[in-house]
Amino acid sequence: MGRAKEHFMELQQIQDETRLAEKLGITYEELCATEWHIETFTSKDGLIYDYVVYFESGPKEILKKIKGLDKDNQVSFQPHEFKDNNHDHE
Structure with missing residues (x-):
């Protein structure tokens, strides 16, 4: 894979994770x-x-901020909540 394509994929991942963080009520850094x-x-x-x-670990002060986090440290989203993303999340 070329360097330009790798860079594009990295930027896309950062954008996707930034949108996920916003949906969770935390920052990308968190x-x-x-x-x-x-x-x-x-x-x-x-x-x-x-x-x-699924959140395996993280600072408690960040985990407490996550919208919809249940006792099993997970958050569920309906498919329409990810309609602005253009590729699979796995």
């Missing part, structure tokens, strides 16, 4: 201070039911 991943739940036909962001 999101970067946590360990997290996203899983997509789909039907056998490929229909996306929801996205779940």
Whole structure:
């Protein structure tokens, strides 16, 4: 892969993570201070039911700020909440 394409992909990832942070009610920098991943739940036909962001670890003061964070340290989003992103989240 060329350097220009790598740079573009890095910028796209930063934009996606910045939008995710905004949806969570934290800053991009705060999101970067946590360990997290996203899983997509789909039907056998490929229909996306929801996205779940799992937080494995992070500073407690940041985790407390996250909108919708449940007792299992996860946040669910409906597919329409990610309609502004142009690619898969996994």
